[in-house]
Amino acid sequence: MLNPDEAHTDSMMKPPALLLHVLVLVGLTLVSVFASATQPLASERERVLVHMVRQDCGSCHGLTLSGGLGSALTPAALAGKPVDGLVATIMDGRPGTPMPPFRGILSEAEAYWIIDQLMQGFPADRGLASQGAQR
Amino acid sequence: MSKENVRLSPPLLWGFLLPVMVFLLSACTSAGPVLRGTGDLGVLIERADGRVKIVDTSARSVLAQVEGLGDLSHASVVFSRDARYAYVFGRDGGLSKVDLLTARIVRRIMQAGNAIGGAISQDGRIVVAQNYTPGGIKAFDAETLELVADVPASYGSDGKRSKVVGLADLPGNRFVYSLFDADEIRVTDLSDPAHPVTQRFPAGHQPYDALVTPDGRYYIAGLFGEDGLAMLDLWQPQQGVRKILSGYGKGDAPLPVYKMPHLRGWAIAGGRAYLPAIGRHEVLVVDTATWQEVGRIAVKSQPVFVMARPDGREVWVNFAFPENGWVQVIDTLKQDVVDTLQPGRAILHMEFAPRGEVVWLSSRDDNRVFIYDTASHKQLHSFAAASPSGIFFTSRAARTGF
Incomplete structure (x- = not known):
């Protein structure tokens, strides 16, 4: 249920466009909400x-x-x-x-x-x- | 002198005085202490708050609570032989003598840096604590809690001291215990506390807890570091330690152990001992005449307490973290699990009424104590308690090894 590696990979990406920024942000939020990744835990x-x-x-x-x-x-x-x-x-x-x-x-x-x-x-x-x- | 002069007062005056006297006397009685026995009392540990509740097992209610007992993680309790006083051993080395009738601490000492429980002598005069730091046992006068003997668990040549586990009282004011770090069982005779005499026996790797059979004859230590248990026949100690259930893991790697099992004389029922397997989802069954394995019972998870109902007809089992919300019941005729209960979250401890008609279960994470009928396996009652852990009934006062 917890997958911290995913968040590391996401945060290392270089987003070319605003859309990607938003997608990454939404993705990270979801990951941190559901997976309590590297950043503060729920x-x-x-x-x-x-x-x-x-x-x-x-x-x-x-x-x-x-x-x-x-x-x-x-x-x-x-x-x-x-x-x-x-x-x-x-x-x-x-x-x-x-x-x-x-x-x-x-x-x-x-x-x-x-x-x-x-x-x-x-x-x-x-x-x-x-x-x-x-x- | 006439007879009339001897009369204290006229009948009319008595008619007034008597009801007044009766009223005053009855008022006195209700304000004073209520006379009662202690045979149906018990102590419930509220581990996080340094507090115990004194409970009445007949009324199934809380009579009083006593605060100020220190760090009660893994606290344990033994009772004076009159079952009036509870000796509470705290993790922080505190030893408190609690009067169950007045609900007061009558004595309290700090006897060690880190402790794990205690025992009381056959004659009730000596209370002994088993300590991790400094490793060893200490004996105290049961009346005053004055130190009467200090027996370090030293081993090797450089004065190291082992953590002591599995302490139990034996006939003759002797005490038997195990040295976790030194792989030993020791028997200390405290019949003359000024001159303790200790015998040492190699036990096997990392004894973690132990039990003495209800007759005081056999001492069985569970081993964390190897597949098997160490048994010492205390009637013939010269025969040394014998391994029982050797290789019960059949060479499989044990599962991670998140909670050490607890061993006491409650493991014995109907000529068999029911023992928790370390790192396995099994209860091991041994014949107490031959000490050979006669079966193993698959259970939900890793057993912590494997406790026979006092009549031996059933054995109740609770489990280690993270499966500690379950309780299973083994039928000792069928040698199989006949019921699986989920009373509450984190069932840490079970205690049967002296004759076993009910069992009390502490649910640490639901902050409740549940009382179950042992015939129907149904819940009868529950009450609130803060992080309840150990439950100890005064019937232990009369039992060897408790």
Whole structure:
């Protein structure tokens, strides 16, 4: 469902005419709306990711991300670590440890966004949007 | 002296005084504490808010809440042997003793930097915490929470300390636990807390959690780093650790594991143990007499809790992220899944009533606790709770390994 490569290709095109400008703009908007590409993620998706990191990553890294079975993910703990390496850890896991790969669950753009947020101090969880009536 | 002089007051005056006294006494009673037992109480963790709710499993209601318990991600609870006090172990190393009747924290200490749970001794006098940082176990006086023993999980020659998992109480005020980083099972005898005695056993690669059978005889540690489980017969520990279910993955690469399964004595039903397979969509079934595999049951996703209903007739299973909205029910006679439920989003925990007529399910992402009838598998009731996770009923107070 997420395809960041598409957006890269689009933004590298050299449009000859106004029509193409418009088409590219519309295309990019659609891509970013439906695929949350490299630019800011849709706010609802951000909320889902914050919730996922705090709660589900938190089952090993702690709700406060200060560590558990997994290492601490606080700005101090991550300071100075190469961003690409951290993104690779999210996408492909760390073989030999319990850290699983999130490829298929997260796009690379989302992993970059998560690392960026972790390094700045991760946002508070606002929970998920409520889902219809309770059964 | 005449008899009349002895009379305290005339009958007419008593006629007025008695109703007044009855009224005043009844007023006193309603203002004072209500007498009640604790056998049907429980504690529900609201993990994100550092709060627990004290629940009444008969009325199916919330009695009170207690705030200020710190970081409760992966919090767990054990009960005093009189089932009046709950010892709440927080992720941040906090250990709080909560009075279920007054709904107050009576003691609270910070005992470690990073902790993962605890246990209480057979005689109820010692509470033991299992810690990741610094790796080891610490024992506290159950009354005062004063430190009585500190047993580091040191290994190797350079003083490294392992994360401790799978702590369980054993008869004789002994405690058994596993060292995730050191591939070991250890048994520490705390019958004289001033002089703890520890035995060490090689376990296999990366034990992640463990259970002790309800009789306290067998300790079974799940291994993250290999296909199989480590079993120690605590009646004959000199025989060492035996591998059970070796090679259950049949050489297949395990699927990514987004949540470590939880093991407790609830896995045992009708002479069989029902164990979650790591990285596979299966529940493994072992005969507890021979410890040979007697079956495997295909389930929806990767199991986290595989819990027998107290009568052992059914086994309920919940699942790891991202399939954590499902619950499946296994019929132990048919050895197959007979029901698939979708109670709510992110079902983190299940707890059966002591005799199993209902099960409580916490739905973290719907902020609700659901109560299901275990005969009809229908929802009976639900109530709101903030990010509920662990549910612990006081019936655990009387069980070894809880």
